[in-house]
Amino acid sequence: xxxxxxxxxxxxxxxxxYQAMLSWLGGQYNHDPKFHVCETPVFFPRAFRxxxxxxxxxxxxxxxxxxxxxxxxxxxxPGERVPRQNDRPLFMQLDFGVCRNADGELxxxxxxxxxxxxxxxFQALLDRSFRRFxxxxxxxxxxxxxxxxxxxxxxxxxxxxxxxxxxxxxxxEVDPKGQTTRIDFVVACAELGIREVCISEVELDGxxxxxxxxxERTEIKRIYxxxxxxxLKARTDLVRRFNLIEEAEVEWAGHPNWFxxxxxxxxxxxxxxxxxxxxxxxxxxxYPTNLSDYVLKPLYSFAGLxxxxxxxxxxxxxxxxxxxFILQKKVTYAPVVETPDEPARVELRMMYIWPPxxxxxxxxxxxxxxxxxxMIGVRYNKGKSWVGxxxxxxxx
Numbered sequence: 268x269x270x271x272x273x274x275x276x277x278x279x280x281x282x283x284x285y286q287a288m289l290s291w292l293g294g295q296y297n298h299d300p301k302f303h304v305c306e307t308p309v310f311f312p313r314a315f316r317x318x319x320x321x322x323x324x325x326x327x328x329x330x331x332x333x334x335x336x337x338x339x340x341x342x343x344x345p346g347e348r349v350p351r352q353n354d355r356p357l358f359m360q361l362d363f364g365v366c367r368n369a370d371g372e373l374x375x376x377x378x379x380x381x382x383x384x385x386x387x388x389f390q391a392l393l394d395r396s397f398r399r400f401x402x403x404x405x406x407x408x409x410x411x412x413x414x415x416x417x418x419x420x421x422x423x424x425x426x427x428x429x430x431x432x433x434x435x436x437x438x439x440e441v442d443p444k445g446q447t448t449r450i451d452f453v454v455a456c457a458e459l460g461i462r463e464v465c466i467s468e469v470e471l472d473g474x475x476x477x478x479x480x481x482x483e484r485t486e487i488k489r490i491y492x493x494x495x496x497x498x499l500k501a502r503t504d505l506v507r508r509f510n511l512i513e514e515a516e517v518e519w520a521g522h523p524n525w526f527x528x529x530x531x532x533x534x535x536x537x538x539x540x541x542x543x544x545x546x547x548x549x550x551x552x553x554y555p556t557n558l559s560d561y562v563l564k565p566l567y568s569f570a571g572l573x574x575x576x577x578x579x580x581x582x583x584x585x586x587x588x589x590x591x592f593i594l595q596k597k598v599t600y601a602p603v604v605e606t607p608d609e610p611a612r613v614e615l616r617m618m619y620i621w622p623p624x625x626x627x628x629x630x631x632x633x634x635x636x637x638x639x640x641x642m643i644g645v646r647y648n649k650g651k652s653w654v655g656x657x658x659x660x661x662x663x
Contacts, residue, residue: 357520387618634657
């Protein structure tokens with residue numbers, strides 16, 4: 268998006284340097300990423316930075332309002348409300364497509380929001396790796412708060428550990444060793460001194476939670492939660508001694524309820540030029556005649572599953588629970604990143620934490636995904652290069 272920088276990067280790119288970067292990346296914590304790491308970062312111009320920060324402000328004004336959790340309470344499915352909900356989310360992700368407006372200017376359009384952690388630790392490692400093997404222009408940064416790499420990790424440790432002994436804090440997931448994003452868990456656990464624990468390994472006893480740490484039954488006092496209910500419900504093979512909805516004397520670093528409260532359910536509440544028109548399907552007295560301009564999304568799905576890019580009237584009429592779907596105006600991702608074959612489209616995630624001592628959430632990092640397919644994601648980019656997960660460097 269900044270032609271001179273893009274041209275310089277592409278002309279100086281070598282596959283040898285890229286392979287060396289991947290090797291270094293996997294060697295730092297003895298774990299290789301299970302997903303494709305893109306060959307390039309994205310360089311965002313200052314004008315786009317101003318647009319996306321304004322877009323984030325519009326979104327945050329709604330989802331951080333004092334009455335928001337009450338307004339969105341119906342987002343939590345019956346039987347999935349977890350006790351001891353924090354009064355505000357600890358983690359928030361805002362996902363934007365990079366599009367062009369009527370004047371041809373690059374602008375962000377909100378695709379989704381998530382009240383859930385993202386790859387905070389891997390993105391910091393990826394930043395180090397790109398800077399080690401490729402030339403990143405002076406002053407360009409992936410972070411927004413002016414923190415040093417050490418200060419960034421300290422901020423994360425403060426909100427995740429919250430003063431607890433790391434022995435009593437766990438990263439909780441469903442089969443963590445089998446997750447595609449496991450490298451983020453590995454880095455987080457190494458930096459924090461905590462363990463990744465499958466929910467099947469947690470025991471509820473006398474209102475307290477325990478796990479085995481090196482043969483010692485150890486109390487869990489705080490959970491860095493990475494469990495997604497959809498995945499948990501699908502794993503009927505797991506024998507559990509603790510269900511998330513049971514009362515337990517534990518703190519949450521990322522309470523599970525916020526996964527639902529800040530989600531696709533939030534989109535119809537947000538009125539902004541950076542947010543495509545979005546409706547709960549159940550709120551529509553009649554459906555738009557131009558359905559080709561809309562995308563149909565289920566509220567309760569993850570990683571793009573169930574999204575219908577080409578809904579028909581018949582598709583809508585057979586839906587038995589329209590309150591579980593949204594109809595969102597389509598946006599066109601602009602093919603703006605020049606690559607050796609065809610230009611790639613960009614989706615940008617702005618990554619926030621909300622420390623308890625701050626009035627407003629803190630924007631601390633970003634994540635970028637490049638695509639040459641119809642949607643963002645692995646299954647739409649098979650066999651393609653210069654796609655997948657990366658990060659953005661913003662013009663100062």
